[in-house]
Amino acid sequence: MSDADAGAAAVQDVEAEKKPELSQLEHEGDVAADYLEGLLDIADMDGDIDLDVENDRAVVSVVGDDLGSLAGPDGEVLDALQDLTRLAVLRETGERSRLMLDIGGFRAQRKSELVELAKRAVETVRASGEPESLGAMTPFERKVIHDAVADAGLRSESEGAEPRRYVVVLPA
Known part of the structure; x- marks a missing residue:
């Protein structure tokens, strides 16, 4: 080995x-x-x-x-x-x-809204080729966004400090 x-x-x-x-x-x-x-x-x-x-x-x-x-x-x-x-x-x-x-059902509803937000951000990044910053989010919300962005084949990073930590969606 x-x-x-x-x-x-x-x-x-x-x-x-x-x-x-x-x-x-x-x-x-x-x-x-x-x-x-x-x-x-x-x-x-x-x-x-x-x-x-x-x-x-x-x-x-x-x-x-x-x-x-x-x-x-x-x-x-x-x-x-x-x-x-x-x-x-x-x-x-x-x-x-x-x-x-x-x-x-609060988190389930919020998760659905966040997945839609992530899809829109992915479309914007693909069209522009530029990173897209989203607003401040809780750890739960950021995790949902990161997962949805990864599923779409792009990358994302969290930036900033709590409680104003946010996600940036990046081109592939």
């Missing part, structure tokens, strides 16, 4: 170690669901909790009527609840979680 092959194998081994197992992700989802059910009870709100695993992360969705206040303006409350839910999972499991929380 060449040094390059050995190095590539070592990188794959490290990446495999970092990749959470399905049972661990399901456990994270269960812990998150218990925590969120408690919050819903305290807030005297009704909602069903759906659990899934996507892209090596637990996805927890709270669905129901009148959940807009739990998402808040521009998803600010949702982001805070996601952070609190991740802390609850950390407390229970001792492991940092990358779980994604959605409430009332």
Whole structure:
């Protein structure tokens, strides 16, 4: 085995170690669901909790009527609840979680809007051959844009500092 092959194998081994197992992700989802059910009870709100695993992360969705206040303006409350839910999972499991929380379909709707924004930016960059800067975005929003741009065959980079970090779509 060449040094390059050995190095590539070592990188794959490290990446495999970092990749959470399905049972661990399901456990994270269960812990998150218990925590969120408690919050819903305290807030005297009704909602069903759906659990899934996507892209090596637990996805927890709270669905129901009148959940807009739990998402808040521009998803600010949702982001805070996601952070609190991740802390609850950390407390229970001792492991940092990358779980994604959605409430009332807010993130799903926002993701759809961002994919359309990325498509328009890709078209502009292809037509002009010049980089296109987008507005400030949350980490979730930037990730959606980066994925959509990569799927279209172009590249993108994040620039700036939080909370004004933004994405630049670059020509191929």
